[in-house]
Amino acid sequence: MGSGQSSDKLHCNRYLKGQGPPSLVQQANAEVNGMHRRKGCQPEGQMTWVILHRDLPGFPDDNTLQINYIFPDGVQTEKHPHPGQPYAGLRLCAYLPDNRDGRKVLKLLEKAFNQQLLFTVTTNTKGEDTVTATSIPLKTQADAGNVVDGYPDSDYLRTVRKLLKDKGIE
Structure with a gap:
């Protein structure tokens, strides 16, 4: 000293x-x-999930887990880009197959959410501060064909588990 x-x-x-x-x-x-536990810079929000009695493309024998993320509008803290300034909230649904691997990923996503690692506040291309997902991809389209955020995607569950493990979520 x-x-x-x-x-x-x-x-x-x-x-x-x-x-x-x-x-x-x-x-x-x-x-x-x-x-x-490492804490991220995710704003206050809520994560819930429900079972939908329908399958996802690529998972014909399984129901679907729909994960609902809700972030109300808020004011940025010191861990965000513009402390004291408002940000726009977010409502987002993500989907997983309701099977053993999908349930495992759901638990890992819950851990990551509780450690504030799934979302953050960023400035979008219009210059507005808003809640957005971090580097963990979420499947937000249940029937989108072969687009990045939709099914079918046979590697998605494995990819998400690896990315979460890289962040210390196991």
């Missing part, structure tokens, strides 16, 4: 609350137990 400050200034919020910094053992145990 070259400026003459005591090392007690580190973790000052914890010291003010009567706590010291976590020990190395506590930090290691937290990581092993999954308590130390």
